[in-house]
Amino acid sequence: MFGVKIALLAAALAPLASAQSDADCCCAALADSALKACLLLPGQTAYESRLDSYFDKKQQSITPNCIVQPKTAEYVALAVKTLVASEKPCKFAIRSGGHTPYAGASNIDDGVTIDLQYISAVEYDADNKLVKVGPGAIWNDVFTTLEPLGIITTGGRSSTVGVGGLTLGGGISYFTAEQGLICDNVLQFEVVLADGRIVTASQTENPDLFTVLKGGNNNFGIVTQIQFRTFKYDGMWGGLVVYPQTTIQDHFNALVNFANNVEKNPKSAAIVMPVYQSSVGSDLILVAYDHAEPVVRPAAFDEFLAIPGNISDTTAVTNMSALAAALAGSTTSSVYFGTLTFANDLRVMTEAHKIYTEVLANLKEKATGEWQIYILYQPLPPVYWKESVARGGNVLGLERFNDQVLCLYQPYISWQGAEQDALFQQAGAELVDRIRTYAKSIGADNPYLYLDYADITQDPLASYGAENVKKMKAAAEKYDPEGVFQKLVPGGFKISKVA
Numbered sequence: 321m322f323g324v325k326i327a328l329l330a331a332a333l334a335p336l337a338s339a340q341s342d343a344d345c346c347c348a349a350l351a352d353s354a355l356k357a358c359l360l361l362p363g364q365t366a367y368e369s370r371l372d373s374y375f376d377k378k379q380q381s382i383t384p385n386c387i388v389q390p391k392t393a394e395y396v397a398l399a400v401k402t403l404v405a406s407e408k409p410c411k412f413a414i415r416s417g418g419h420t421p422y423a424g425a426s427n428i429d430d431g432v433t434i435d436l437q438y439i440s441a442v443e444y445d446a447d448n449k450l451v452k453v454g455p456g457a458i459w460n461d462v463f464t465t466l467e468p469l470g471i472i473t474t475g476g477r478s479s480t481v482g483v484g485g486l487t488l489g490g491g492i493s494y495f496t497a498e499q500g501l502i503c504d505n506v507l508q509f510e511v512v513l514a515d516g517r518i519v520t521a522s523q524t525e526n527p528d529l530f531t532v533l534k535g536g537n538n539n540f541g542i543v544t545q546i547q548f549r550t551f552k553y554d555g556m557w558g559g560l561v562v563y564p565q566t567t568i569q570d571h572f573n574a575l576v577n578f579a580n581n582v583e584k585n586p587k588s589a590a591i592v593m594p595v596y597q598s599s600v601g602s603d604l605i606l607v608a609y610d611h612a613e614p615v616v617r618p619a620a621f622d623e624f625l626a627i628p629g630n631i632s633d634t635t636a637v638t639n640m641s642a643l644a645a646a647l648a649g650s651t652t653s654s655v656y657f658g659t660l661t662f663a664n665d666l667r668v669m670t671e672a673h674k675i676y677t678e679v680l681a682n683l684k685e686k687a688t689g690e691w692q693i694y695i696l697y698q699p700l701p702p703v704y705w706k707e708s709v710a711r712g713g714n715v716l717g718l719e720r721f722n723d724q725v726l727c728l729y730q731p732y733i734s735w736q737g738a739e740q741d742a743l744f745q746q747a748g749a750e751l752v753d754r755i756r757t758y759a760k761s762i763g764a765d766n767p768y769l770y771l772d773y774a775d776i777t778q779d780p781l782a783s784y785g786a787e788n789v790k791k792m793k794a795a796a797e798k799y800d801p802e803g804v805f806q807k808l809v810p811g812g813f814k815i816s817k818v819a
């Protein structure tokens with residue numbers, strides 16, 4: 321009798337079952353495996369709080385059919401094998417810190433998000449003077465582990481950003497002039513390939529994979545551990561200083577000279593940022609000064625420090641974790657990042673600021689709610705890539721620029737409400753486009769686009785140059801012949817889409 325009832329019930333449920341999406345089947349396949357205990361499903365508190373922890377609202381509003389949180393490389397391999405083996409296509413996203421601001425970089429609708437939150441151990445290996453880091457760690461975890469030991473490694477300047485994504489895009493730190501880009505401080509990656517093999521990529525093992533991971537992001541596999549060089553450290557000097565907008569030309573002058581002399585002052589770093597916050601309502605200049613030893617007001621900043629009239633000043637002898645905490649990312653806004661590179665040329669900066677003033681005036685007229693805009697100007701000098709080749713190479717293609725001193729430009733805009741997405745995204749794109757056009761008109765343009773700051777409408781992989789595109793395509797073909805990371809992982813910048 322029960323048998324009959326169950327059969328009837330099953331028949332009644334059949335239409336429902338067939339309405340299941342492919343992605344639901346993928347989650348069911350994961351639930352049938354040893355990953356059952358690592359699954360988060362819609363409606364669960366843990367699922368919702370993982371979504372809320374994305375840096376950007378657009379990424380937060382994407383709802384994967386399930387989130388899988390493997391705790392080891394073996395479990396990541398099992399997840400990849402299960403998803404790839406499914407008859408129905410199982411699309412997935414790869415998430416470390418979740419700090420990319422464009423929608424779908426590290427989250428997915430109609431798919432599975434592989435979330436590396438629990439692959440985040442930070443372990444210092446004193447014998448080999450290296451630190452082993454799980455990609456799901458945030459930079460605060462790395463700094464607070466190393467600092468008390470009197471050592472540090474190159475890392476992101478905001479405590480909340482993920483180790484995985486930042487490193488695989490290049491990585492700029494306060495230590496870059498002296499120590500090189502963050503990706504060039506990697507000694508070894510552990511990687512789960514499309515077929516579920518767990519391999520090492522270093523200068524001696526799979527060196528072609530080692531090179532393309534440094535800038536090639538999520539095109540080749542899922543990185544499950546990164547070993548970084550470390551170096552001695554006994555504190556820093558630095559902080560944030562706010563000035564009135566009237567000082568902008570003095571700051572550009574100081575920045576151009578500072579960038580031309582980075583090689584002589586490799587411990588010093590500076591970022592000049594025109595800023596507007598609707599809640600404050602005035603046009604300001606924010607400058608981050610940072611020096612990699614505890615020396616108060618080092619000489620490299622003399623020209624900056626002679627600029628009078630600052631409104632507030634947090635500079636002090638401090639440490640990396642405190643500096644990074646001051647730039648912790650909030651998760652309450654929609655965010656636009658975009659990027660552009662041009663020559664370290666006062667004319668471009670001056671024109672860029674004029675264009676910014678116009679774009680800002682339009683936003684002030686049309687935008688509602690709380691919003692903010694920061695424009696980051698950072699030096700990108702040849703010493704940043706001096707050691708790249710010797711350390712196994714990366715694919716950023718910066719060597720092409722020989723001894724040119726460059727400037728890295730980034731609009732960072734945040735706002736409330738999806739209905740304003742188009743307004744702010746367009747403002748960001750307009751800044752980048754108009755400044756590029758001007759830079760070209762005076763021969764001060766540069767093709768490089770920094771992946772970690774790029775909007776999805778930009779093409780950073782192509783900007784690395786033809787030779788590096790060829791290297792990345794060859795490595796994708798060799799390590800992922802079926803194109804799993806091209807077809808099943810739609811998020812991020814895809815090498816298969818580069819002509």
Ligand SMILES: Cc1cc2nc3c(=O)[nH]c(=O)nc-3n(C[C@H](O)[C@H](O)[C@H](O)COP(=O)(O)OP(=O)(O)OC[C@H]3O[C@@H](n4cnc5c(N)ncnc54)[C@H](O)[C@@H]3O)c2cc1C
Pocket residue numbers: 375413414415416417418419420421425426436455475476477478481482483484485486487488489490491492493537538539541542543544647648649772773811812813
């Ligand atoms: C507040 C803030 C401060 C920042 N400061 C800096 C800075 O100081 N220096 C700098 O260079 N950049 C900086 N950035 C930019 C930052 O590098 C990028 O946003 C980066 O993508 C963040 O990495 P994530 O792991 O948090 O991101 P995620 O969104 O999790 O990942 C980014 C991309 O990498 C892929 N990916 C992530 N982990 C893996 C993995 N383990 N294996 C394979 N693919 C993977 C993802 O699929 C995704 O496409 C900052 C960003 C923010 C929001």
Ligand SMILES: *[C@@H]1O[C@H](CO)[C@@H](O)[C@H](O)[C@H]1NC(C)=O
Pocket residue numbers: 467468638639640641642
């Ligand atoms: C870093 O600085 C902060 C605040 O300045 C302090 O609380 C912390 O103890 C310091 N950490 C180390 C390891 O020195």
Ligand SMILES: *[C@@H]1O[C@H](CO)[C@@H](O)[C@H](O)[C@H]1NC(C)=O
Pocket residue numbers: 561624625626627629630631632633635
């Ligand atoms: C900011 O202004 C104060 C007060 O005049 C001054 O003491 C301080 O040195 C200034 N800071 C910088 C970084 O110039």
